[in-house]
Amino acid sequence: MSKLPCALGIVALGAVALAACGDKKTEIAFARFFGACEAEYGKITDVKQARGECGIITSITNQFNATSKDGVVVKTQIVEWGPYYDQLSARIVSGDIPAVAVMHESALGDFVARNLVEPLDDGLKSIGITAEEFTDQARRGTVIGGKVYALPFDTWSWLWHINLNMMKKAELVNADGSPILPTTPEELIAHAEKFKAATGKPYLSWPTVNEFAAPYRHFVTLVAQQGATLFPPGGKTVDVRSEAARRALELIARLYGEGHVKTGADYGAANQAFLNGEAGIVVVGTWTIDDFLNQSKQAGSALANGYTVVPFPPIFGKKAVFADGHSWVLLKGGIRDDKARKAALGLLRALWDNDFEWSRTGHLPARKSVIDSAAYKELPFRVNIAEIASTAYSVPSDVSHQRAVEVAIGEEVNAMCLTKKPLADVQTAIEQRVGKLLTGAN
Amino acid sequence: MTATRRPISGGLAGRLAVLAVVLLAVMWMTPLLWIFAASFKPNDVLMVRTDGLLSPPFTLRNYQNLIGTSQLLRWLANSAIVSLGQTALVLALSSLAGYGFARTSFPGKRWVFGFVLAGLAVPEQATFIPLHRLFAGLALHNSYTALILPRLAAPFGVYLMTQYFKAIPRELEEAALLDNASRLKIFLRIVLPMSLPAQATLGIFSFLTAWNDYLWPLVSATRPDMYTLTVGLGSIQTVFAQSEGIGYLMAQAVFAGLPIFIVYLFFQKHIVAAVSGTTVG
Numbered sequence: 071m072s073k074l075p076c077a078l079g080i081v082a083l084g085a086v087a088l089a090a091c092g093d094k095k096t097e098i099a100f101a102r103f104f105g106a107c108e109a110e111y112g113k114i115t116d117v118k119q120a121r122g123e124c125g126i127i128t129s130i131t132n133q134f135n136a137t138s139k140d141g142v143v144v145k146t147q148i149v150e151w152g153p154y155y156d157q158l159s160a161r162i163v164s165g166d167i168p169a170v171a172v173m174h175e176s177a178l179g180d181f182v183a184r185n186l187v188e189p190l191d192d193g194l195k196s197i198g199i200t201a202e203e204f205t206d207q208a209r210r211g212t213v214i215g216g217k218v219y220a221l222p223f224d225t226w227s228w229l230w231h232i233n234l235n236m237m238k239k240a241e242l243v244n245a246d247g248s249p250i251l252p253t254t255p256e257e258l259i260a261h262a263e264k265f266k267a268a269t270g271k272p273y274l275s276w277p278t279v280n281e282f283a284a285p286y287r288h289f290v291t292l293v294a295q296q297g298a299t300l301f302p303p304g305g306k307t308v309d310v311r312s313e314a315a316r317r318a319l320e321l322i323a324r325l326y327g328e329g330h331v332k333t334g335a336d337y338g339a340a341n342q343a344f345l346n347g348e349a350g351i352v353v354v355g356t357w358t359i360d361d362f363l364n365q366s367k368q369a370g371s372a373l374a375n376g377y378t379v380v381p382f383p384p385i386f387g388k389k390a391v392f393a394d395g396h397s398w399v400l401l402k403g404g405i406r407d408d409k410a411r412k413a414a415l416g417l418l419r420a421l422w423d424n425d426f427e428w429s430r431t432g433h434l435p436a437r438k439s440v441i442d443s444a445a446y447k448e449l450p451f452r453v454n455i456a457e458i459a460s461t462a463y464s465v466p467s468d469v470s471h472q473r474a475v476e477v478a479i480g481e482e483v484n485a486m487c488l489t490k491k492p493l494a495d496v497q498t499a500i501e502q503r504v505g506k507l508l509t510g511a512n
Numbered sequence: 513m514t515a516t517r518r519p520i521s522g523g524l525a526g527r528l529a530v531l532a533v534v535l536l537a538v539m540w541m542t543p544l545l546w547i548f549a550a551s552f553k554p555n556d557v558l559m560v561r562t563d564g565l566l567s568p569p570f571t572l573r574n575y576q577n578l579i580g581t582s583q584l585l586r587w588l589a590n591s592a593i594v595s596l597g598q599t600a601l602v603l604a605l606s607s608l609a610g611y612g613f614a615r616t617s618f619p620g621k622r623w624v625f626g627f628v629l630a631g632l633a634v635p636e637q638a639t640f641i642p643l644h645r646l647f648a649g650l651a652l653h654n655s656y657t658a659l660i661l662p663r664l665a666a667p668f669g670v671y672l673m674t675q676y677f678k679a680i681p682r683e684l685e686e687a688a689l690l691d692n693a694s695r696l697k698i699f700l701r702i703v704l705p706m707s708l709p710a711q712a713t714l715g716i717f718s719f720l721t722a723w724n725d726y727l728w729p730l731v732s733a734t735r736p737d738m739y740t741l742t743v744g745l746g747s748i749q750t751v752f753a754q755s756e757g758i759g760y761l762m763a764q765a766v767f768a769g770l771p772i773f774i775v776y777l778f779f780q781k782h783i784v785a786a787v788s789g790t791t792v793g
Contacts, residue, residue, distance in 0.1 A: 103751060104750070104751060105747075105748055105749050105750035105751065105753070105757075106581060106747060106748035107577065107748075107750075108580055108581050108582055109576055109577040109578075109579070109580020109581065110577060110580075112580070112582070122750070123750065123751060124750055147734075147735070147736050148736065148747045148748065149746075149747050150743075150746035150747050150749055151749070151751045152746075153730055153746075156730070156731065157730055157731055157734055160644060160730075160731035160732075160734065161734045163644060163645065163648055164644070164647070164648035164653045164734070165648065165651075166653060166654060166734050166735070336754070337752070337754055337755055338559075338562075338754045338755040338758065341559065341755045342559070342560060342561065342562070342755075345559065345560045346560060346561065357751070357752065358752075358755075358756075361556070361559060361756055364556065365556070365559070365560065371560070
């Protein structure tokens with residue numbers, strides 16, 4: 071036998087073997103946002119080495135693919151955050167449905183109402199996860215009508231990020247160096263005035279340009295802190311005529327009108343103002359903790375050794391703050407067979423097992439055992455914000471079109487601040503705009 | 513038809529005019545230069561300040577991260593295929609339709625032409641859902657066909673070519689007809705070469721529209737290997753890129769604009785002529 075036929079035979083056998091291996095592979099499509107960072111984390115499988123949302127989620131996926139024993143390959147399909155749900159809806163219509171998809175808990179209700187998401191009780195049970203392990207807030211966000219529709223991944227919320235150096239200058243710190251925080255609307259105004267007198271800068275910074283989420287979240291938070299809600303049971307109406315809503319709107323308008331809020335800032339500029347010492351407090355989410363902390367470690371920074379973060383203080387008495395969360399869903403029609411289902415559930419298990427690593431992004435863990443763990447409490451400032459897992463307020467899942475509702479209310483609250491739109495007109499406009507969204511009227 | 517260049521007259525008025533134009537050009541270019549400079553700055557620096565772009569530190573990290581995206585060349589190729597394919601087909605169809613409307617007569621021509629022009633008034637968004645469902649029904653999403661076909665109905669192109677063909681003297685075609693040339697031959701050999709300036713205008717606008725298109729590729733090309741450059745670059749942005757990833761965002765903008773810039777360098781005479789409504793001889 072000559073060498074050539076022998077070599078060809080080996081190649082052919084190899085090809086058959088490879089093909090056989092290829093058949094065993096189960097690919098599952100994994101749709102998410104959080105960006106792409108292949109150059110930095112494309113080959114990292116040790117999640118502990120990663121940082122930031124993109125780095126951590128990428129390394130979790132890499133780790134899963136590298137350690138999967140059943141030949142499962144997760145194919146990540148990344149979509150820009152803004153139009154994520156538009157594309158997801160388009161994919162569902164065209165039958166190109168991912169097996170596992172990230173979903174905000176505030177969007178879950180819409181997808182469940184449209185019968186597009188699989189209940190997960192049995193699936194999670196099969197991988198050893200029960201809803202009892204979820205934090206209170208995570209359970210509120212993912213259990214609808216008694217069924218679990220998503221695996222919660224985190225809770226993100228609305229925080230006060232504080233420049234302690236400026237607060238010291240304004241004599242708004244306690245003896246232990248912690249900030250003195252307002253507990254009533256009157257105190258809030260008094261603190262803001264004192265701060266401005268001492269520093270010449272506004273007490274607060276939040277985006278008012280090209281941004282509707284911030285004013286909406288302030289409003290929802292301030293109403294919830296009065297034990298009230300903008301969204302009465304049933305999810306078909308919005309209540310902005312209540313005393314609680316009126317007081318919340320008046321407080322926001324007063325803060326802005328009296329110059330206690332940085333003006334003319336979009337999202338990036340509001341954060342910049344805080345980092346440059348142009349405002350004492352920036353009201354923004356959990357996700358900026360890491361970046362702000364890094365800035366505070368730099369000598370010469372306005373924030374140098376003077377940064378802390380707390381939940382939005384209970385201005386109206388009750389501890390409550392707007393919150394939402396990222397979760398993972400299995401979309402109906404996205405899983406072709408039992409092998410793919412097993413693979414998808416395996417991925418959910420891997421995500422759940424890395425809930426602590428994910429909490430390094432700043433988001434609160436969705437897992438009770440993680441939030442109660444010493445490791446989590448050792449992360450910077452997590453002791454300050456952990457209470458949000460039980461004190462958070464999320465808009466009920468029966469309120470539909472929550473992203474559009476956020477825009478409508480945010481625009482009106484901004485109009486009240488920026489153009490001095492009368493309060494009564496703001497209330498009427500919100501009722502009309504949100505009413506249409508909630509009732510489905512055109 | 514040829515464009516003629518008149519030198520700017522001397523004297524104070526001329527110099528002031530030049531100065532004003534230069535100032536306007538600098539104003540117009542400032543955001544572009546800002547984008548370019550920011551693309552070489554570290555993200556954590558830009559998170560704090562975006563005004564000190566000309567002072568260190570500088571970094572190539574944003575471009576390294578961008579080029580390290582494995583599908584980047586694929587997205588670039590997809591955009592090139594879609595833009596070139598769409599441009600070629602729009603030119604072919606608009607020229608044929610325009611010639612038909614300009615030179616032939618058929619029953620209901622005015623109504624049909626009016627119907628085509630009415631297309632100019634229909635906003636793109638209004639056709640989105642039926643179009644998406646149509647392509648979903650035909651199982652054509654995630655294909656070049658789906659990315660190119662919907663944009664071939666170009667009322668502006670038909671209108672432009674119709675008007676241009678109408679301006680070409682009929683005598684040229686009549687002479688060819690006397691020589692027994694067929695209608696197709698006349699179109700291909702005589703009329704089409706004479707319409708090159710209009711073709712260039714239409715081609716440039718079609719190419720730029722296709723290259724910059726975002727919404728339709730977003731909902732039609734949902735598999736990452738079928739993303740066009742605009743959708744692909746959007747997908748790799750971090751969630752709060754406008755604050756924590758400005759440098760990376762600007763590197764993406766530079767990269768996305770680079771092919772168009774190169775096209776402009778090669779075809780600037782034609783592009784200027786197309787935009788100003790004149791022709792290049």
